[in-house]
């Protein structure tokens with residue numbers, strides 16, 4: 056369809072008349088919706104319709120004079136927050152207005168990215184502060200506006216979402232969405248990875264096997280206590296922002312750690328796989344779920360005061376071929392080059408793997424390059440992403456990458472309670488939490504942990520005496536446990552392998568240089 060007649064028309068935007076300089080030459084991905092000094096990428100157009108629409112009344116076909124049309128688009132607010140905004144245009148006549156709408160709809164479809172059409176949405180009515188149903192009711196009109204079909208399931212038990220994804224027909228579904236916290240995301244991820252491996256005939260229990268990525272993306276509408284995975288991949292835990300990332304079909308690959316125990320898959324994790332401090336915090340906090348999100352502060356304080364440490368051996372293989380390291384002060388941001396290079400390497404590895412189909416594991420010699428750290432640890436933490444969250448806006452490992460195929464291993468060795476508090480408090484400010492003599496950090500591909508059993512364990516960790524505070528807090532733990540993205544693992548010896556870009560989210564990472572949605576030439 057050609058629109059030469061539109062090229063020199065004048066439209067009025069919010070009563071200001073501006074010259075339209077549009078459709079002859081839109082660049083491949085950007086469409087000039089209108090300009091005087093503004094342009095709006097088609098990738099960020101949510102909906103276009105004849106009539107006069109507004110964000111307070113999201114009618115996909117608003118009433119109003121037909122010589123007007125409305126463009127709904129993504130507007131950047133403060134920080135990483137997005138909101139829905141409208142521009143109402145007035146054309147000279149009805150026909151011209153219809154032509155514009157058709158053209159804009161066509162361009163949005165053509166250049167608008169990989170937008171989902173059918174979403175399966177799981178709402179955990181009990182997540183976080185129990186607000187998930189209300190939160191979803193605020194964003195669901197956006198999906199309707201964007202013409203996305205949704206099937207909504209309110210979960211009635213833990214693992215409801217996971218089991219549904221594993222067992223039910225997902226024909227036509229091109230996105231899974233959870234309304235909840237990290238635990239709900241974990242359910243969707245487990246269902247999706249499990250289903251994909253089953254369909255591909257891959258055993259999840261085999262630590263050496265390459266897991267198959269799935270083509271279905273996952274969206275997170277944050278409604279949990281920590282919302283770490285949403286925060287670290289979108290830059291904010293805001294339901295509206297997440298809904299807009301889903302609608303415009305953003306895509307962010309994510310590394311996943313596969314955690315094994317005695318040759319069986321124990322769990323997948325994206326954010327924290329932590330032994331010692333975070334395991335203890337989680338175990339303690341689970342007993343106080345009635346406190347809601349505050350339970351973590353309570354359990355955190357109690358665990359800090361008990362100042363326990365645990366003896367064990369950590370073995371790991373440092374990441375090869377990576378230029379980055381955990382102390383390099385860089386940041387993984389939208390379009391990250393380190394992650395893009397990993398995509399290239401991943402492709403090469405797949406080709407190599409295909410070529411060597413009958414050989415053993417193509418990427419690493421299972422017995423080479425292992426490093427070892429033995430001692431007493433307050434915390435052994437592994438995180439495949441930064442694990443930024445509202446409590447710690449830069450996260451456990453601020454320079455970790457979302458999709459580089461590595462995870463950061465943070466070892467906090469035995470130290471005093473005050474030293475540990477110093478380390479912890481640096482998670483909340485700009486200071487380097489690794490720049491302390493009792494903290495080591497490595498970028499790794501694999502990890503093994505073996506606890507050391509010793510008599511003093513019976514007294515609550517290394518050192519035969521419990522601390523004053525440990526006695527005060529009534530802690531009588533003999534060993535710690537693993538915190539795997541917020542779920543307790545009931546065993547201590549585990550092995551972990553990072554799988555590069557195993558799942559895809561409706562996100563784009565944290566945007567670096569901030570742009571306004573409408574910006575000047």
Ligand SMILES: CCCCCCCCCCCCC/C=C/[C@@H](O)[C@H](CO)NC(=O)CCCCCCCCCCCCCCC
Nearest residue numbers: 237281283326327351355356442446447479480482540541
């Ligand atoms: C002096 C102030 C220190 C403040 C230190 C704040 C550090 C916060 C670090 C947050 C790291 C989050 C890692 C993400 C883990 C998620 O995959 C997982 C699933 O949702 N969440 C948790 O396991 C939930 C884990 C939540 C852990 C919260 C730990 C809170 C410690 C509070 C200690 C207070 C001591 C105050 C002494 C005056």
Ligand SMILES: Nc1ncnc2c1ncn2[C@@H]1O[C@H](COP(=O)(O)OP(=O)(O)OP(=O)(O)O)[C@@H](O)[C@H]1O
Nearest residue numbers: 182183210211212235236237238239279280281282
């Ligand atoms: N209907 C339900 N009843 C009980 N538990 C549920 C239900 N639906 C889901 N769950 C479980 O609740 C757990 C916690 O849910 P969710 O992750 O949504 O919130 P949260 O724990 O408050 O948030 P976060 O994980 O961010 O700390 C999940 O692991 C999930 O398995």
Ligand SMILES: [Ca+2]
Nearest residue numbers: 310439456461
């Ligand atoms: Ca990573």
